[in-house]
Amino acid sequence: MTAVNQERKLLLVGRSKSVARRLVLVGLIFVAAISGAAVATASMSDSGILNQTQIQDATGDSGGGPDLSSLTVTTYADRTVSLSVQFANRDFLHPGETVQIFVDLNDDGNADLNLSIWPTLDPSYLARRSGTAWTDVRQLPELVQADGSFSIRLGLDELQGDAAVPVAPAIGVAVRLWTDDPTTGQPRATPDDLLPSDNSWVQHQIQKPVVTTTVPTTTAPSIKPAPPTLALKCVRHTLDATVTPATGSAVASVSFFANGKLRTTDKTSPFTAAIPTKGHASLTVSAAVHLKGGGTRTLHKATHGC
DSSP, X not given: OOOXXXXXXXXXXXXXXXXXXXXXXXXXXXBOOOOTTTEEEOXXXXXXXXXXXXXXXXXXXXXXXXXXXXEEEEEETTSEEEEEEEESSOSSOOTXXXXXXXXXXXXXXXXXXXXXXXXXXXXXXXXXXXXXXXXXXXXXXXXXXXXXXXXXXXXXXXXXXXXXXXXXXEEEEEEEEEEEETTTTEEXXXXXXXXXXXXXXXXXXXXXXXXXXXXXXXXXXXXXXXXOEEEEEEETTEEEEEEEOOTTOOXXXXXXXXXXXXXXXXXXXXXXXXXXXXXXXXXXXXXXEEETTSOEEEEEEEEEOO
């Protein structure tokens, strides 16, 4: 992912029938970063689930307003995706509070869609980015607000049509929360809480992770193939990253990320990348191993700057 435009943007959001529509001044500074320690991809017993990504948020960092605590993104075999957000200190959103879920559908570092969530009985909206503004697509009657959380499940094909961009193998999701400024009655210029709290994207792989298995034979003991590995080596102020594919796997390419930002994609073996580290005390290197038969395996490793 590339970094999102750091200019301040106007976001059109929906309110109740008795309240006029507002323009919220939003600083969307989405740096495409994600911590391998914070995000876990789970193997689910539900055969309909392809992949699930969860990220926790620190509590007590929202002042007196709602406190975001976690985000769960799940993709299913029927080409739907669910987004679920939990609160640490709320049963439901209160008047003058809104949660905005931004989705980077084509993995280019820019927000393509926005789900603006408002208190119960107020309409919530799906909007798409049109040039320099947001345009409402429709309301979200399928949104479920429960005790301490809300969730919604939408079709990827519908989202692709709404955004007019393709669905990438990995999508970015970020959550921002605003409360009204009592002096103006309008949402504040900056969010009260962010998830992730470092103002980044959560990267979610659409497809189920590739699982490599061995078939035992009667003539020789079965040997479990070596998994793919990510090796890091400091050379002056540059970090040399090398991916060794799993034994017997056919790799089409490897994309290397530093703190979530795409650095390079290598399509030939050996799969390597030179990542400058000057000015970084620490960073997380990720490698997305794209297999020729389909599917992606992502490796993460945290290290210090060189």
